[in-house]
Structures are given as structure tokens and as C-alpha cells.
Amino acid sequence: MSNLPEEYVHRTNTVVNFILSHLSADLRLKKLAAIANYSPFHFQKVFKQVTGETPKQYIIRMRLENSAHFIVNQDYKTVTEIALSSGFASPSTFARAFKSYFGICAEELRKLTPKEKIKFRRSMGTKSTNVHLFSQGYSPDYWRRNLEVRVSKLQTVRAVFVNLPLSQPKKIERGFRKVIQLVEDFNLINEGSKFIGVINPHAELYQAGITFQSGQSLPKNVDIAELEGGRFAITKVKGPSLTTFHSLHAIHQFWLPKNNYRIKHSYVFEILEHNPLDEAYHRIEREIFIPIEVVPSI
Template sequence: MEQKTITQHTALEYKRRVCLAMNYISQNLDQELSLEEIAQQASFSMFHFHRIFKAVVGETIAEFTRRIRLEVAANHLLYKPNDSITTIALHYAFSSSQNFSKAFRQHFKMTPSAYRKQKRKFGNNPSNKENVLSLKATYAMTPSLSDLPKINRSIEVKAEIKTLPEYHVAYVRKIGPYGPDTCEKAFNELCQWAAPKGLLNTGIVLGVYWDNPEVTPPEKCRVDACITLPPGATLEDPIATQTLQGGPFAVCHFEVKPDQFQQAWDNAFTWLVDNGYECGEQPCYEIYYNNASDYPEGKWIFDICIPLLVKP
């Protein structure tokens, strides 16, 4: 019971710190904030901060920032009718009134001028004290922990904390958007090299994903297709080797269809946050147990392994 209380407290602290990040964004909507700046405000390491934020809030940092900018701008349209659309657009760090109008139309399904006209038509009075207070509250944007969204948990997560060993691996690295043109090429190349050596029967196949495509430009994302090598193995072929660091990991087990990988990652980090664990600075990786093409339901069976912070 004591351990459960500690875990609940840690999870609450996690969410409190994400709320600090949300507040900082909301208080600086007129600026382009860096990921490092936002992470520092909440005392998070940058390495996995973006995924942690999404696990708690249900939106990426960019999605959250854009939505809050548009919602506050919508209030500005109503309660400061003498401010031009261009003035409002530039005030909330949109590069032009055209870009603002396009984003606004996508979000509210109408142009800023139409929104202003329609809402005022139905009785919004900018001199009304309640409306002014509402605008100030919107500017403050101080979220409550109980207001944070419920994350989609449609994929079952079977998770546990494990101490994983170091893995000495041969690997093929590809750079580009995660998907068939990058990941499959890397694994196909690795398998063609490993199969004649019998390594596919004895080794563990892993995928190391160094970057988060919601932060890193997709064309610059790195993936390593890896297979473990037996102790003392030496390689004469022109293929790279590396050692993946061991230690405590959150190991989240999934059986999913090919189009559910992103949801699996989202749910893994949601589990991590809910249970109060903090990420270490190493990259995450996947361990694969099958080839989906050989599985009756076409599902991948794999673990997402998230490194945990080792506290002194």
C-alpha cells in the first residue's frame, strides 16, 4: 500500500510539472518557444519530454500551442472589436494574417471575420463585465490536474519494470521518415546479412528509434535495425556494431496490427506517466518476437522498452 501511495504521488507530480509547461506556453503565446525552454520550465530532461507531454495532455506540444493560440485569438476577436485581424494574427506569433486565417478556418470551420460577426450577432457584448473576466481567464489558461484529458487506451498494455542486460548488436542504420521506405529497408538489409550466418535463429531482433518524428524533421529521423551477437563474436563483414546500454526499463508488451504502432507508443508513455516513472536519457527500442506476415491475424508481437532514470 505504501509503494502504491508513492507511485500515485509521483504520477501526480509528473502531471503537475506538465501543467507548469502548459502554463508557460499559455503565458507566452506571442513568442516562439523552444522545446528546451518549455522543458526547463517544468524541470524535465529534453530527451523524452515531448512524448511525456503528449501522454499527459493528449496533444503534442505543437498541437497544444496552436490550439491555445487560436482559442485565445478567438476571444480577442470578440472582446477587442477594434483590433484588426492582422494585429491579432501577429500578436499570437502567426507569420501573417493569411496563415492565421487558414489555421483559424481549419479549427473553427469559418474565417476570423465570419466568427467575429456571427458571435457578436448572438449577443456577445465586449463591455459586459462577465465577458471581460472570461477573456482574462482564457489568457491565464491555468489547467487543473482533474481537467487533463482521458487518453485513448483502446490497445491493451501489459507492462512491467525489468532490468535489461547490455545488448551487443550488429546493426544497419537508415535515415528518413519512419515507415516502409526506411524501417523495412533497414531490417531487410540486416536480415539478408544475418540469415546466412544463422543469427536469425539465435539472435534477438531489435529496432532502436533515436528520434521522435513529432519533434525531429521526418527526413532526419534515425532508425537502427539490430540483431544481438553471441559473446566474443567478431565481424569481418563491413557492418557496424554497437552496445545498447542495460539497466532498468519499462517494458510494455503489445500485439497490434501494423497501423497501430503509433497508438502503442502513445499508450506505453501514458502507462509510464500514470505509474510515476521518469525516463532516462537513452533512446527507446523495440524487441520483436514475430513477423506479422506469419501471424494468423497479421499482428506484430513486440515490446517497447523505455529506459528509466536511475536516481542516486
């Protein structure tokens, strides 16, 4: 990707961000090409150069992995509801695609025990993502003793960001350098700016960013992420990115089953305490924010 024109990466990032935010929408090639401001033929070529997949392949994979995430975490919804909300045209289309991709029926996945679901979450890493990082070297005893979680509300967060591979820490550090330079060039950074990383495990995507105020005007050639405000489970970590994955795994295993909350979205984000240019990423304390919602009483 480093040898590709910056314009290709920027326009593809814009489309990827749109896809992840609109999985249930009509995502035809012509529509996505218009967002990138390319012809459909050229867009398809550029998208594959940047992501390694055609737009259709990428969309199907994101819809499948998004649906698997919610089948595991949102048992109050039917499989059909999840399939349709993930963008599949019909239950039968979803059922065939799901079984072909994961080797298990969606209904079978739902019937797994909590431990079996954790094992399934690990196995998702054998596909095109790196979700296995959630459990690689994971110590249940350590996290059972040390996991501390608080719940708080947060307003909508807006950030300038760059897309990076989730499983490559060195690229994440370089990504923060790039986005910091970008906001400094356009004088977007201020005392209230925060260094933020959006983690999309099922998209194998890390978005390194810096928050900005809603009133600030932005140039057209920057990528912007908007994270919906609401209620979050928050925990603190320090160490390599693997520590972040382990904390998320522990929240699924130990905290959620004992509390009256459920996962709301498939992404999480972290806010870094210090500027990653001044201190190595693995030495910075980070707050991890997991979007949650209250489980309604029956």
C-alpha cells in the first residue's frame, strides 16, 4: 500500500468507512464508485489494489463477520433480524453464505456454550482477519484478578484518522505520526485534542486519529470518523496492542456475564493518555471504550 498514490488510499478509506457504517444499505458498485469519485471500472481496480479484495468480496466478508459478532453477543435478536440488519437480502442467502464461510450454521453458533463461543471467536482469526489476537497468550487467571471496569456516558466523538492494519503495531505507530503531521499542517490540533485509536477487529482495521471540535472547518482531503456517543464500559491498559485485545476478551468472559449490559457495536476505541510522538505506544496508558447498552427487563 505504501507505493500506491496517496489519492488512491484516501478515496478507498472514504469508501471503507462508508461501508462499515452502512452495512445494511444498498452498496452497489456504482454508488461506491460515486463516493470515491471514480468510474466503476477504475474504482474496482483501485479498491482491490488498496485492500486486496474486490468491493463485493470486502462487503460480503464484513457483513458475515459483523453478523457473527452479533449472533454471539446479541442473543435477544433473531438470526433473521441480524442477517437483514447486516445487509443480506434474504435469510436463505445469508444461511448459505454463513455456512460456507464459517463452516457452521448461524443457529448452531447461537446454541454454543459461552466457552465454545469464545473458542469460535478465536477461530475467526483463521479467516481473513486477525481476531485470534484476542486470545493469543491470554491468561484468564490474570484478568480475573486484575480487570477493572467502570461505566460512563460519552458524547459523540469526531476524529481525523488514517486506516492501518490492526495486527501491525509498527504501522500503527507510523500512522499516528502521519495523522499528527496532518492535523498540524492544517492547524487542527488544540488543547482539547485527544489521540484516539478505533479498533475494528472484524475489518482487521485500526484507525489512528486525533479528535477535533465540531466547529472546526476541515480540508476535503482528510478522512473523518464519527463515533456515536452513549454508554461505554471503560477499562485502562498499558502495554502492547495485545494487551488491549486481552482486556476486551476478559470483558466478554468475566464482566459482561455478571452485569446487566450487552455489546452495542462491533468496534471499540482507545484514548491515549500521551502524545505517541513523545512516548512509545506500548508505554502509554490507554482507556478502552466498549459501546454497551442496558439489557431491558423482560
